[in-house]
Amino acid sequence: MPYDALLWAVIITALLFDFVNGWNDAANAIATVVGTRVLSPFKAIMLATVLNLAGAFMGEEVAKTIGGGLVHPDLISQTVLVGAMVSAIVWAAAMTFLGMPISGSHSLIGGLMGAAVAKAGVHVVQAKGIVQVLLAMLFSPILGFLLAFLLFSVIAYLFRNKRPGPTGRMFGWLQLVSVSSMSLTHGQNDAQKVMGVITLGLVLSGRHASMESGIPTWVVISCGAAIALGTACGGWKVIKTLGHGLSRLKPVDGFAAETAASLVLLGTGHLGVPVSTTHTITGSILGVGSTKGINSVRWGLGQKIILAWVFTLPSTMALGGGIYWLMWSGLGMDQQPTPPWKVAAAYMEGKGMALSWQESRDTTEYRIYRYEAIAEPQEKELKDKKKRYIVRVPETETVVADRLATPAFLDEGVTPGTRYVYMLVSINEHGPSMKSKEIVARAAPAPAKTPAPAATP
Secondary structure (H helix, E strand, O other), rough: HHHHHHHHHHHHHHHHHHHHHHHHHHHHHHHHHHHOOOOOHHHHHHHHHHHHHHHOOOOOOHHHHHHHHHOOOOOHHHHHHHHHHHHHHHHHHHHHOOOOOOOOOHHHHHHHHHHHHHOOOHHHEOHHHHHHHHHHHHHHHHHHHHHHHHHHOOOOHHHHOOOOOHHHHHHHHHHHHHHHHHHHHHHHHHHHHHHHHHHHHHHOOOOOOOOOHOOOHHHHHHHHHHHHHHHOOOHHHHHHHHHHHEEEEEOHHHHHHHHHHHHHHHHHHHHOOOHHHHHHHHHHHHHHHHHHOHHHHHHHHHHHHHHHHHHHHHHHHHHHHHHHHHHHHHOOOOOOOOOOOEEEEEEEEOOEEEEEEEEOOOEEEEEEEEEEEOOOOOOOHHHHOOOOOOOOOOOEEEEEEEEOOEEEEEOOOOOOEEEEEEEEEEEEOEEEEEEEOOOEEEOOOOOOOOOOOOOOO
């Protein structure tokens, strides 16, 4: 399938997932305020819709983590993204129909991992990013539980001698603030994940420079609108499960739960850690309910919700891998090769620059581009600005090898003492891959090692 058609498939499936995610996650933002009857379901959904859209404009850190911190972008394709989005849509829609609050974040991450591994193998996964997600998956509901438990305990102590009627009305007004904060942070966290997917699709198609270049404004607006529209439709079964099923909530309970969850989401959003808003608000509701005794929480329903969480990641991984395999093997949608992987460069004195790399899947030949590097004074200036320490000079682009059949090459045209940037491309009958990452190499021999002193007899 042509790259342009695949890019449109990425955008459409990503926005559709964003809609389904908002449909399921409407409960995250408004279940408590509906459960306490501070707002009617219609008013609560309208409030959440507007603030979810606004939250999409609150930073790009989570989007960049999704787009480049979980799997190696150089080893995946747009078809991988389509497979990931379709698997996440199927799982999120099914759970919404069943009334189960699940994590849209983990649906997306599981689908992305499964499809990426199906294409390029397990080395496509970035262990640091996945460990970060798994730790957040474990600790965000625990942190929400503890914060809500402590916050409600403090409120209960401070207002222990106050009349219930005026106190309830006061927290009813305060809950409007807390539910607004929850809706904003939900839009910030969840819309950014899809922003990362669409921007990665643009990078893979050559329509955007890199994830570090920022998220295009139209992507932010479209993702914010999609999740807001999904929220406007409202997953009523999920709202009923969270707002009425887990624990009987009063305005003060809803205020404590929403405030605790918002604090967790603000912190993780600032750090760029993709967490589950569903996990966080559910943990917060359980934390508030636990302050009134074990019997005030319907733990049986809580166990069902936790089981849905546990099965989300492996289920979407299997779905993502299966859907990618169907598109690649059955439909022939992903025949473009991946870029060369693990490129190494070493200068051989008197001979030239020796390049080697791991062979790419579905590749028949390679092309190698060489660029001169910028001068050292400019490098220091870029270092001070916390940018990449070396940049290729596009005007010096030279194709030094074309129609190369083996994953090794000796560039004899280098000048001793000069530094170069190399970028490689894999090619087959369906077209070229993206260029590989920049490989910086100096045409100078490696420094001689100082021999170890002889042992004294």
